[in-house]
Amino acid sequence: MSNKTYSIPIGPVHPSLKEPMTFHFEIYGERIEKVHLAPGDNHRGIEFMGRQRNPIQIIYLAERICGICSASHPFAFCQAVENAMGIEVPEKAQYIRAIIAELERIHSHILWAGVAAHELGFDSVLFLSWRAREEVLDLLEYLTGNRINYGIFMIGGVRRDITSEQITRIKKTLDYYKEIYGKLEDIFLNDPTIALRTKKVGILSKEEAIQLSAVGPTARASGLNKDVRQDQPYAAYADLEVQAITPEVYSGKVNGDVYDRIVVRLLEIVQSIQIIEQCLANLPEGEIVAEEKLVKLLNLIKKAQGEGIGRHEAPRGEVIHYVKLNQSELPEVWKARAPTYNNLMPWIPMLIGQQIADIPIVLASIDPCIACMDRVTILDRKSGQKNILTKDDLHKLSVEKTRRMAQ
Amino acid sequence: MKLNKYFERSLWVFHLNTGSCNGCDIEIVAGLTPRYDLERFGIKLVGSPKHADVLLVTGPVTSKMADRVKRVYAQTPDPKAVIVVGTCGISGGVFYNSYNLSGSIDKVIPVDVYVPGCPPRPEAIINGVLQAWIKLEKLRKTLKDNSPAK
Numbered sequence A: 001m002s003n004k005t006y007s008i009p010i011g012p013v014h015p016s017l018k019e020p021m022t023f024h025f026e027i028y029g030e031r032i033e034k035v036h037l038a039p040g041d042n043h044r045g046i047e048f049m050g051r052q053r054n055p056i057q058i059i060y061l062a063e064r065i066c067g068i069c070s071a072s073h074p075f076a077f078c079q080a081v082e083n084a085m086g087i088e089v090p091e092k093a094q095y096i097r098a099i100i101a102e103l104e105r106i107h108s109h110i111l112w113a114g115v116a117a118h119e120l121g122f123d124s125v126l127f128l129s130w131r132a133r134e135e136v137l138d139l140l141e142y143l144t145g146n147r148i149n150y151g152i153f154m155i156g157g158v159r160r161d162i163t164s165e166q167i168t169r170i171k172k173t174l175d176y177y178k179e180i181y182g183k184l185e186d187i188f189l190n191d192p193t194i195a196l197r198t199k200k201v202g203i204l205s206k207e208e209a210i211q212l213s214a215v216g217p218t219a220r221a222s223g224l225n226k227d228v229r230q231d232q233p234y235a236a237y238a239d240l241e242v243q244a245i246t247p248e249v250y251s252g253k254v255n256g257d258v259y260d261r262i263v264v265r266l267l268e269i270v271q272s273i274q275i276i277e278q279c280l281a282n283l284p285e286g287e288i289v290a291e292e293k294l295v296k297l298l299n300l301i302k303k304a305q306g307e308g309i310g311r312h313e314a315p316r317g318e319v320i321h322y323v324k325l326n327q328s329e330l331p332e333v334w335k336a337r338a339p340t341y342n343n344l345m346p347w348i349p350m351l352i353g354q355q356i357a358d359i360p361i362v363l364a365s366i367d368p369c370i371a372c373m374d375r376v377t378i379l380d381r382k383s384g385q386k387n388i389l390t391k392d393d394l395h396k397l398s399v400e401k402t403r404r405m406a407q
Numbered sequence B: 001m002k003l004n005k006y007f008e009r010s011l012w013v014f015h016l017n018t019g020s021c022n023g024c025d026i027e028i029v030a031g032l033t034p035r036y037d038l039e040r041f042g043i044k045l046v047g048s049p050k051h052a053d054v055l056l057v058t059g060p061v062t063s064k065m066a067d068r069v070k071r072v073y074a075q076t077p078d079p080k081a082v083i084v085v086g087t088c089g090i091s092g093g094v095f096y097n098s099y100n101l102s103g104s105i106d107k108v109i110p111v112d113v114y115v116p117g118c119p120p121r122p123e124a125i126i127n128g129v130l131q132a133w134i135k136l137e138k139l140r141k142t143l144k145d146n147s148p149a150k
Helices: A046-050 A055-063 A072-085 A091-119 A123-144 A164-190 A192-198 A206-211 A216-221 A258-281 A294-303 A339-343 A347-351 A356-365 A391-406 B023-032 B063-075 B087-091 B122-146
Strands: A006-010 A022-028 A031-038 A305-314 A317-326 A333-337 A375-379 A386-390 B012-017 B054-058 B081-085 B113-115
Touching: A022 A356, A031 A347, A046 A055, A046 A333, A055 A072, A055 A294, A055 A317, A072 A091, A072 A294, A072 A305, A072 A317, A072 A333, A091 A123, A091 A164, A091 A258, A091 A356, A123 A164, A123 B023, A164 A192, A164 A258, A192 A258, A192 A356, A192 A391, A216 A258, A216 A317, A216 A339, A258 A356, A317 A339, A347 A356, A356 A391, B012 B023, B012 B063, B023 B054, B023 B081, B023 B122, B054 B063, B054 B122, B081 B087, B081 B122, B113 B122
Parallel strands: B012 B054, B054 B081, B081 B113
Antiparallel strands: A006 A022, A006 A375, A022 A031, A305 A317, A317 A333, A375 A386
């Protein structure tokens, strides 16, 4: 049997990815037998660089770990430093943090929905959802000054206030999303073509999700009731009612397939809108940062000693930052663990037994931002024959399968 | 500037991520989708450098990617233009003192247009593509004039 399998390397050059990454697939006919992952192409040594900068500078470095999660990493990092130093964050700042984090979740999930549609050959939906996403980017730019890499987080609070006139604008955008949500849900959950391509594809069972410590929507779609905002509330989430969303809410049962991951992410958009509305209704008055003067803050950091942990439920799952301060301007240790790191291993049970044409949608289903692949080389070991499959060919295979199934 | 002069044929772009944080990458896609809509000019992302006129490179070049960047550049047919999107590809940006970078992109392959910003706005990326287009048409013309067939 083994001499009849093909070996397919994918990557590391694939456009519009978070990380260039290399995969090796062992294929028998059309079926995937084995998957090997080889990450590391995107290693920039961020934690090493962090040890040469002071914590205030690290906030901006943490933002650039990932351009899509640019609120999640500084959120977790600031919490870690506050935890280590024992800083109390003003209540209003905690609410503003939650609002920004939830706005980011809306933008990230809509982005993902578009990418997933693109992988199925549904490009009109990609354009529709990315058009819808521009509204939340406009709002984030209005609130923070930037479309991406917001630069709003600061140790001990936030850097910009949300004023009452800004609240009207936030509500306007939320109304827009409530209006178009029905449309998005109709396209993704009721369309027979999407259901054909995503149901019973890339299944991750609950046991596997626990064993491989999946996080975020990937874990919740497999029926794990797991959400940091629910299990260990932080910032404003302690005052709000956040329930982890599992596909049971929608369909009454858990399959753990790609379709369930779409369900979870779509429902989380609604949840985020509700959280922001709750935040706006209860927005307290007062300070937005514990220590306004940066020099004074830096002096406090220089004197501080201790360890701290910050956890946040990013759009892709739980992100953890660990910081150790030792009476110095520079942190002694800084460790960041991003959710995609946990979700890499669940790829293997998801992919085994699937077809080559399903690779793009299964890879995309954990939302690693792997949107497309540059090239695939099919090497027939027996004859030594070499065929090059570009990302276009792979995409074409996927589109053809959609057409075939729709007939 | 007469814009029509430069619209001889559609411009196809290959996007290469050399270790970017993804911020520039999503702004490039935002540039192609309805709000900014580069596709109405026939500009589109292609899946292989062999089909591309322009290389759109993002990110600081990590050591593991340096060789791949050179190979992708070699596979792009002439005449070609290279656009660097984002500060970290221009100078290293926020990652300037990393141990795992092969330096800015212009140390690895020749660069024609720089688009600074972390990340640059889609408008800036569109402007960068336009500059590359103008340069490319000039290159194409020189190649045509100097071709031995003439």
